[in-house]
Structures are given as C-alpha cells and as structure tokens.
Amino acid sequence: MTAPTFRLAYVPGVTPTKWVRIWNERLPRVALELVGVPAAEAADLVRSGGAEAALLRLPIDRDGLHAIPLYTETTVVVVPKDHLVTAAEEVTAADLADDVVLRPLDDTLDWEQLPGHPFAERPQTTALAIELVAAGVGLLVVPQSLARLHHRKDLTYRPITDAPESQVVLSWPEGEPSDLMEQLIGIIRGRTVNSSRQPVAAPKVKATDKAKAKAKAKKSAPRTPQRTQRGNRKR
Structure with a gap:
C-alpha cells in the first residue's frame, strides 16, 4: 500500500523548514512533499490539484482559493x-x-x-x-x-x-479542508500537539473509586430519625 503524501508548494524566498520539521514529528507516516514553484504559477498549481496547498505571495488571483495571512515581508x-x-x-x-x-x-x-x-x-x-x-x-x-x-x-x-510590502499567505482550494489540511493549518498557526477542537472526554472512574465515593456519601448523609413502631396490644 502506498504511503499517503501531502504536497505543499512554495514560492522562491519562502522557507517552510520549521513547519516541515513539526509536520514530520507529528505525522511521521504522512510524507510532506515540498514543491518549489515560480511565483506566477503557484496559485494555478493549487487550483489544478498539482499541490494540496501553497505558501505564496499576494497579490494573486483568489478565484477558487482560500488564503490565510502568515507574515508581511520587508x-x-x-x-x-x-x-x-x-x-x-x-x-x-x-x-x-x-x-x-x-x-x-x-x-x-x-x-x-x-x-x-x-x-x-x-x-x-x-x-x-x-x-x-x-x-x-x-x-x-x-x-x-x-x-x-x-x-x-x-x-x-x-x-x-x-x-x-509583500504578504505571504497559506492558500488551498475552496471548500471544506481535509484532515491533513487542518493539520497543516494548525502547525503553521502554532497550535500545540495537544490543541484540539474536540471536547475533552471526562476521566474514567475506577470501580473501586466509585465504591469509596458511594460509601463516603452515605456516611456523610444526614440521618433520618426512626419512629418507634408499636404493635397492637390487647388490653
């Protein structure tokens, strides 16, 4: 079975080295393939499917593309x-x-x-x-x-x-981003490995802990006074 690959294009002068290193640490089973591309061809490469995403400079033709700003160059x-x-x-x-x-x-x-x-x-x-x-x-x-x-x-x-000034952006095709695209966005935006949009699951409670908690609750609960029951006595 062929290992999955994510193709990231980049224009001259942009250095994705840091993001590639983080990607390789977090997703070692998915190869991040870098594709160097001239600035004038980067947007069209993403639109045509030649790359899943690109690091490129504005201005570009934004038709059919998402773009999030990363930094502005001097x-x-x-x-x-x-x-x-x-x-x-x-x-x-x-x-x-x-x-x-x-x-x-x-x-x-x-x-x-x-x-x-x-x-x-x-x-x-x-x-x-x-x-x-x-x-x-x-x-x-x-x-x-x-x-x-x-x-x-x-x-x-x-x-x-x-x-x-020149602004560098991350661009990808319009539509719902794939899971790998979400991973790349998170890496570039600086999310930590523990960052998640999913709700955090409640910790599991062991059976022994449940028993202890139940006993403690029973012990601390206020006692209800008992009524003395009288039987029917014949006089």
Whole structure:
C-alpha cells in the first residue's frame, strides 16, 4: 500500500523548514512533499490539484482559493556595494529617482508607480535581474527574503520605507479542508500537539473509586430519625 503524501508548494524566498520539521514529528507516516514553484504559477498549481496547498505571495488571483495571512515581508532595494544608498540605513522611493530600477516579470510587489527610470526590457526572472544589478545595469526592489535568496558578495540591500510590502499567505482550494489540511493549518498557526477542537472526554472512574465515593456519601448523609413502631396490644 502506498504511503499517503501531502504536497505543499512554495514560492522562491519562502522557507517552510520549521513547519516541515513539526509536520514530520507529528505525522511521521504522512510524507510532506515540498514543491518549489515560480511565483506566477503557484496559485494555478493549487487550483489544478498539482499541490494540496501553497505558501505564496499576494497579490494573486483568489478565484477558487482560500488564503490565510502568515507574515508581511520587508521590501528592500538591491544595489552594488559601492552605490550611494549604502550610506544610509534605510531609503525612500524618492532616493532612487535618478536610477534605473528593474522590474522582473515575476515581481509580486503591487506598485502604483515604480520608482526611478524603467529599464528598456523587463527581465524574465528575479534571478536574471540580480545578475543585471551586479553588471551595473540598474537596481532591483524585492521582498527581503528574495534579496537573501540571491545573495552575492558584490551586492547588498537597504530597506525602503514607503514601498509596497509583500504578504505571504497559506492558500488551498475552496471548500471544506481535509484532515491533513487542518493539520497543516494548525502547525503553521502554532497550535500545540495537544490543541484540539474536540471536547475533552471526562476521566474514567475506577470501580473501586466509585465504591469509596458511594460509601463516603452515605456516611456523610444526614440521618433520618426512626419512629418507634408499636404493635397492637390487647388490653
């Protein structure tokens, strides 16, 4: 018989390591299969049944999907180490006004207007955009986890205080969640192994305990005065 498997997709930069460890401790007989997926394909993978759930970034097309927020990421600008913005601890979008700012096609930041000057052609991926930053072509604004994922010794990053933020969510198909999906939700939300939505059963009482309790109750009960019964006497 094939062992059950639960497929959890995740987008680049999201690290489910802690939740995988807890899953393996609590459900050792159910394999948690991790499926790395590009950000643009994650929602469709869940909708098509290619994964039971996904850790992905908003915004996405929410049609047919549930999504619970997990955390919000800091947005940073990736720059060469000798760039002027490295003199500050954090920057604003206005500080990038004179720079070329790359926006890859897999970008999930919900910009009203991208800062700086746009590059002639949008890079296909964040990884390619990082290479262009290293080549001196422009700067890149991304969630901090992606800056860490694509770390290079010749690049660094600074937080941008007024840029859109990226929110990571757990998403699964609409409808009643399966038992395994409920388990995953509980793990990610931090429920302990003893947490339960079921009523706690009353402890069983041993027969000897019942007898002792009955005897004690009988002993402590108030006594009813007895009437003296007189028989019929002939006079």
